[in-house]
Amino acid sequence: MFGKTRDESENSEDFPSKNVGVAGCQGSFIDFKEFNITVNGFSVDSMVTENMRRKYYELCLARNTYLHHGLLKSINHIFATGIILETTTIADYIRGCKLSTSDDDFAMWDKRLNVLEVSGMNVGFLRSRLSYLVSLATKTRQIPESKRYAEAKLERGCMEQEIQSLKPRLRELKQATRKLEIEMDVLEAKIQIYERTFEEEANSPWSRDPRK
Incomplete structure (x- = not known):
């Protein structure tokens, strides 16, 4: 599913020392304030939001380049900016993925990263991380607890659908119940009159003969 990347065999830390300069680049940076994105002599900092620029800085810092x-x-600075933003966005997706993330999403991210890599973008480490996470997710989904959880989730979904399908009938029953309650209130008032009459007769003086 996932092809080999250019730096799949590299084993560097995500966040090396911030005092290390960036080799082979136009300039170097120690901290975020000194980080400038330049493409073919054009500064594209103004084309990137502060948030995305900081995230891209962290990616570059992690790879020391x-x-x-x-x-x-042949790629102009405008297109290059789009590539930089695309790379940063996919890195965010990878950071935020869950066990529940679909294989289709994983495959789509790798496909997009492959296009970026062909364009010359250094994204091999992202593809390596993605490939590892896909493998880990596949293994984890095979354990009994994960399988049973998936089954239980599906069963719950079916039950919720059944509940939704019963709601119209439940509304009808509630309306019918309210009508019966109104009718019962009227009947109860009449019955109470009969009840009082009966109790009066039951408590009448013994000298009184109801048959006369």
Whole structure:
């Protein structure tokens, strides 16, 4: 499902020392304030939001290089900015994925990363992480607890659908119940009159002969 990446065999830490310069790039950075995104001599900082710029900075810092340094020379700075944003967005997706993330989503991310890599973007480490997570998710989904959880979730979904289908009938029953309650209130008032009359007769003086 996932092809091999250019740096699949690399074993670097996610966040190396911030005092390490970026090799092979136009300039270097130590902290975020000194981080500038330049493509073919054009600064594209103004085309990237502060939030995305910081996330891209963290990715570059983790690899000790500007990830876009290897982009094809034929790619202009506007298109390159789109590639940078796409890379940062997919990295966010990978960071935020869950065991419940679908295989289709995983495959789509890898396909998009492959296109970026062909363009010269340094995303091999993202593809390696994604490939590992896919393998881990596949193994985890096979354990009995995961299978039973998936079955229980499906069963609950079926029950919820059944409940939804019964709601119209429940509304009808509630309306019918309210009508009966109204009718019972009227009948109860009349019965109470009969009850009082009966009790009066039951408690009348013994000297009184109801048969006369």
